[in-house]
Amino acid sequence: MIEIEIVTTPRLTAFPVFLAFSRGYFEEEDVLVRVRALKSYEAVLAHLREGRAEAGEIPFTAWAHQQLKKTSPHWTFYRGIILSCLVHGFYSASYMEAESIRDSYHSFLPILHPYSLDRFVAEEFFRSENYHRRKPVPYLTTRPTLLAHEFIRAECLGAAASLQEYPFFGEKGYCLTVENEIPPYYLPTNMLVFTGRFASKFPEEANRVSRAIKKAMEDLANHVAYEGDSFVADWVGPCPWKPGELDGFYRRPVPELGKILSGMPSFEDVRFVMEMYGKTFPGLDGGKKVLENLAHSVADNPFPKFPSSIKQTNSKLYHSYYSNGKAKFGNMVKDISPLRSLVSEMKELALSLFLGRREVSLDTQLPKSPYLFIRSTVNAILDYLNQEIRDIEEKNKRLSEDNYLLETRLDISDLKRQTTEERYRYMFEFATDAMIIVNADTRMIVDANRRFREVSGYQTSEIKNIRLARVLPDILEQTELKSPGGKDQNMTFIPEAGLILKDGTKFSVGLSVTGFSAETKRFYQIQVNDNALILESEKIKHEFISNISHELRSPMTNIQGYFDLLFSNDQLSLDKDQKEMTDVIRKNVRRLNFLIDNLLQLEKKDSQTSEEMYEIFDPLTVIEEVLYINSPSASESGLTVTTNFSDGLKLKGVRFEFSQIVTNFFVNAIKYTEKGGIDVSLKKLADKKVEVRFTDTGIGIDPKYKELIFERFFRIPDQRNRTVGGTGLGLSISRTLINKMGGEVIVEPNQKGGSIFKVILPLYSE
Numbered sequence: 001m002i003e004i005e006i007v008t009t010p011r012l013t014a015f016p017v018f019l020a021f022s023r024g025y026f027e028e029e030d031v032l033v034r035v036r037a038l039k040s041y042e043a044v045l046a047h048l049r050e051g052r053a054e055a056g057e058i059p060f061t062a063w064a065h066q067q068l069k070k071t072s073p074h075w076t077f078y079r080g081i082i083l084s085c086l087v088h089g090f091y092s093a094s095y096m097e098a099e100s101i102r103d104s105y106h107s108f109l110p111i112l113h114p115y116s117l118d119r120f121v122a123e124e125f126f127r128s129e130n131y132h133r134r135k136p137v138p139y140l141t142t143r144p145t146l147l148a149h150e151f152i153r154a155e156c157l158g159a160a161a162s163l164q165e166y167p168f169f170g171e172k173g174y175c176l177t178v179e180n181e182i183p184p185y186y187l188p189t190n191m192l193v194f195t196g197r198f199a200s201k202f203p204e205e206a207n208r209v210s211r212a213i214k215k216a217m218e219d220l221a222n223h224v225a226y227e228g229d230s231f232v233a234d235w236v237g238p239c240p241w242k243p244g245e246l247d248g249f250y251r252r253p254v255p256e257l258g259k260i261l262s263g264m265p266s267f268e269d270v271r272f273v274m275e276m277y278g279k280t281f282p283g284l285d286g287g288k289k290v291l292e293n294l295a296h297s298v299a300d301n302p303f304p305k306f307p308s309s310i311k312q313t314n315s316k317l318y319h320s321y322y323s324n325g326k327a328k329f330g331n332m333v334k335d336i337s338p339l340r341s342l343v344s345e346m347k348e349l350a351l352s353l354f355l356g357r358r359e360v361s362l363d364t365q366l367p368k369s370p371y372l373f374i375r376s377t378v379n380a381i382l383d384y385l386n387q388e389i390r391d392i393e394e395k396n397k398r399l400s401e402d403n404y405l406l407e408t409r410l411d412i413s414d415l416k417r418q419t420t421e422e423r424y425r426y427m428f429e430f431a432t433d434a435m436i437i438v439n440a441d442t443r444m445i446v447d448a449n450r451r452f453r454e455v456s457g458y459q460t461s462e463i464k465n466i467r468l469a470r471v472l473p474d475i476l477e478q479t480e481l482k483s484p485g486g487k488d489q490n491m492t493f494i495p496e497a498g499l500i501l502k503d504g505t506k507f508s509v510g511l512s513v514t515g516f517s518a519e520t521k522r523f524y525q526i527q528v529n530d531n532a533l534i535l536e537s538e539k540i541k542h543e544f545i546s547n548i549s550h551e552l553r554s555p556m557t558n559i560q561g562y563f564d565l566l567f568s569n570d571q572l573s574l575d576k577d578q579k580e581m582t583d584v585i586r587k588n589v590r591r592l593n594f595l596i597d598n599l600l601q602l603e604k605k606d607s608q609t610s611e612e613m614y615e616i617f618d619p620l621t622v623i624e625e626v627l628y629i630n631s632p633s634a635s636e637s638g639l640t641v642t643t644n645f646s647d648g649l650k651l652k653g654v655r656f657e658f659s660q661i662v663t664n665f666f667v668n669a670i671k672y673t674e675k676g677g678i679d680v681s682l683k684k685l686a687d688k689k690v691e692v693r694f695t696d697t698g699i700g701i702d703p704k705y706k707e708l709i710f711e712r713f714f715r716i717p718d719q720r721n722r723t724v725g726g727t728g729l730g731l732s733i734s735r736t737l738i739n740k741m742g743g744e745v746i747v748e749p750n751q752k753g754g755s756i757f758k759v760i761l762p763l764y765s766e
Contacts, residue, residue, distance in 0.1 A: 003032045004205065005036065005053045005054055006053065006209070007047050009044060010144050012164075012246065014037070019219070023219075025213075029209070029211055029212045031208045039145070041059055053195075059113055060188040060189060061120055064274065064294055068290055068291075078196060078304075080193055082188050083189075083217075084188075084190055084261065086189045087187070089161075089175045090158055090159075091151075092173060093173055108138045109122055110147055112141070118159070137157060146404070149404065163175065167249060194306075199307070199309075206306045220250050220261055222257075223250075223257075265299065267299035271295045274294065431451060436526050437526075445463055445468060457501050458502050509528050511527065511529070512529070552592070556592055615652075616651070617651060617653075620646075623662050630666055634678065637670060637674075639677050642678075642680075643679070643680050643681065644681040650764040651741070665757050666678070669696040673698035674699075676698075678697075679695040681693045688763045691760050696750070699754070700754055709731050710735045711732060743762065745759050
C-alpha cells in the first residue's frame with residue numbers, strides 16, 4: 001500500500017477531504033492517505049509542482065489555465081473530483097447602496113489567488129456596464145487569514161467571494177449584488193487534482209481517492225452524522241476550522257447542499273466560468289475552443305476515471321512532428337522541422353518572458369528525440385527561476401501583509417485615542433465641578449466646562465483666550481505651580497483664592513491644579529471649588545468633634561474618679577482574678593480617655609499639624625498591653641496565645657493608632673479561630689523594617705477575597721461571618737492607618753490552616 005499526501009487550503013470547502021480522512025473512507029478504499037492544510041493556493045501548487053504531494057485542492061480556474069499550457073503529462077495536473085460549486089457575490093465591509101460600489105473611488109480589492117474564481121468574478125463585474133467609472137481597480141492578493149483584515153480597511157473596495165465559503169461576510173459584510181450584475185450560478189470553485197506522475201503510475205489509487213471523497217460529500221449533502229446531530233462530532237484530524245463554522249456551513253437545506261457538493265455543475269455554469277477566463281487571457285491561439293472542450297468534459301464527466309482520462313501522446317501527429325517537411329494543423333500547414341521549431345519556440349518563450357508571462361515553458365509532450373533533453377533542461381531552469389521569483393514575491397507579500405497589519409493597528413490605536421478623547425471631553429464638559437484648561441506657558445484659558453461658564457457668567461466664545469489673571473488673579477502669587485511633567489502630575493491644592501466673575505463680583509474658592517502634557521504642549525487643569533460649602537462642612541465637623549469630646553469627657557471623669565475612690569479603700573479585699581479584672585478596667589478607662597484626648601487634638605488641627613501628634617514609641621509595650629487586655633477572650637474560647645518579641649525597636653507615629661492596628665488584627669484572629677492558637681511575633685527585618693506578624697489556625701481566607709477584605713463594609717459571604725457578626729470596617733481602618741505610617745500589610749495562607757497577617761512598618765532610627 002502506497003502513501004498518498006493530499007494538500008489543501010484553510011477554506012471551509014476543503015472539509016470533505018478531512019471528513020473522508022477522519023471517517024476512514026480512504027482506508028475502506030485500501031489507500032493510505034495523509035492530509036495537510038497549507039496557508040494558500042500558492043503553497044498547494046508549489047507542493048504539487050515540486051512532487052512533494054500527490055494530490056491537492058486548487059482553484060478550478062487554475063486547473064483550466066494549466067490545461068492551456070503545453071507541458072509534459074508528468075507535469076500536468078489531472079482532474080479529480082470537484083469539491084464545491086458555490087454562488088458568488090460582491091461584499092463590502094460597510095453598508096452602501098449598489099450605486100456606491102458602481103461609482104466607488106476606493107483603491108483595491110482583496111483576492112486570494114491570481115487564478116481564483118474570486119478574481120474572475122470581480123473582473124467580470126468591473127468590465128460590465130454596471131460599473132460606471134470605468135476605472136482600473138488594483139487587486140491585492142492576500143492569504144485567507146488576512147482577508148478579514150483587508151476586508152475592513154477603509155481603502156478596500158470589497159471582496160468578490162462566496163458567503164458560503166467565508167461565513168464571516170454574513171456578520172461583517174453586506175452583499176451588494178443586485179439584479180444580474182453577478183449571475184446566480186453554482187460555479188465550480190475548487191477541485192481535487194492529481195499530479196501527472198502519480199495518475200500515470202497509480203491510476204486505480206487515484207480513482208479510489210476520488211470515490212472516498214465523493215462518499216464524504218454525499219454524507220454532508222444528506223446530513224449524515226456519526227455522533228449526535230453535529231457534522232463535526234467526529235474527530236477530523238488536522239481540521240483548522242471551528243465546529244460552529246462547519247455546522248453553520250453544512251446545516252443548509254439538503255437541496256442547496258446537493259447543488260454545492262454534487263460535483264456535477266451544469267454546462268451553462270461551467271461555460272460561464274470559461275468565458276470569464278477567456279476574457280481575462282485574450283489572444284490564446286485556439287484557446288476558446290480548448291476552453292469549450294474543457295467545459296463539455298467537466299459537465300459530461302464530473303468524476304473522470306483513470307487511466308482513460310490521461311491523454312495518449314504517442315500519436316501520428318507527434319511522430320510527424322520530428323520528420324522533415326510540413327504537417328497540417330487544421331486548415332493551416334506549418335513547417336515542423338524539429339530544430340526550426342525549437343528555435344521558434346525559444347523566440348516565443350523569450351518574448352513571453354519579456355512581457356512578464358512567467359508561467360510559460362517549452363513543449364515536452366513529444367517522442368524522445370535529441371532535442372527533448374534541451375527542452376526539458378530549459379523548462380527545469382525556468383521552473384527553478386520561477387520558484388526563486390515566487391519565494392521573493394512571497395517574502396515581499398509577507399512584508400506587505402505585515403505593513404497592512406501595522407497600519408490596521410495604527411488605525412485601531414487612532415480610533416481608541418479618538419474615543420478616549422471624546423469620552424474625556426464629555427466628562428469634562430458635563431462635570432459637576434467647575435473646571436478650566438489653561439496653557440501652562442502663556443497662562444491663557446483655552447477651554448472651560450459648562451459648570452464654570454454657568455458660575456462665571458462667560459459664554460463659550462468669551463472665555464477662550466482670556467488671561468488667567470483676569471479670572472483668578474491670586475493664582476499668580478502661588479509659587480507651588482510647577483511645569484507639568486514628571487511622575488506626580490497633581491501639582492498643588494490652593495485652599496483659598498479669589499474668583500472674579502464676568503460682572504466683577506469676587507468669590508472665595510479653593511483650587512485643585514493638575515498639570516498634563518498633550519501634543520508637545522503643557523497645560524493646567526484647574527478645578528474650582530466653592531469655599532462656602534467647604535467652610536460650612538468644616539464648621540459642622542469641628543462642632544461635632546468638640547461636642548462629642550466634651551460629652552464623653554464628663555462621664556469618663558466620673559467613672560475614673562469613683563473607680564479610684566473605690567479601690568483606694570484598704571478594707572477592700574480582692575482575689576487574684578478580681579485584681580486582674582480591675583486592672584483591665586483601669587487600662588480600658590485610660591484608653592478611652594486617650595481617645596477623647598485625640599479627638600480634642602484633631603479638633604484643634606487648624607492650629608496644630610498632624611506631625612505634632614507623632615511620637616517615638618516602643619511597639620513591644622503597645623503589643624503587650626493589647627494582648628493583656630484581650631487575652632481573656634482568647635482563654636474563654638480555649639485558644640492558646642504564643643508570642644515571640646524582639647526588644648529595642650522604635651516606631652514613629654501616633655501610639656493610639658498603632659494600638660488600634662494591633663487590636664483589630666488580634667481580635668479578628670480570636671473571632672475567626674475555633675480551636676488551636678494564635679501566634680504574635682515582633683522582629684526586625686532587613687532594610688530598616690519592622691514586622692508584626694499575626695498567625696492563626698482559623699477558617700482561613702479564600703484567595704479571591706484577599707484584596708476585598710480591606711474594602712469598607714466588605715465581609716466574606718459565609719455562614720461563619722453571619723454568626724460572628726461585625727461591620728467590615730476593622731481591616732479597612734487598619735490598612736489606612738498602616739499606610740499613614742508608611743507601611744504595608746500582607747495576607748498569606750497558613751500551611752497548617754488559617755491565615756497570616758504581616759504588618760511591615762519602617763523602623764525609626766535617629
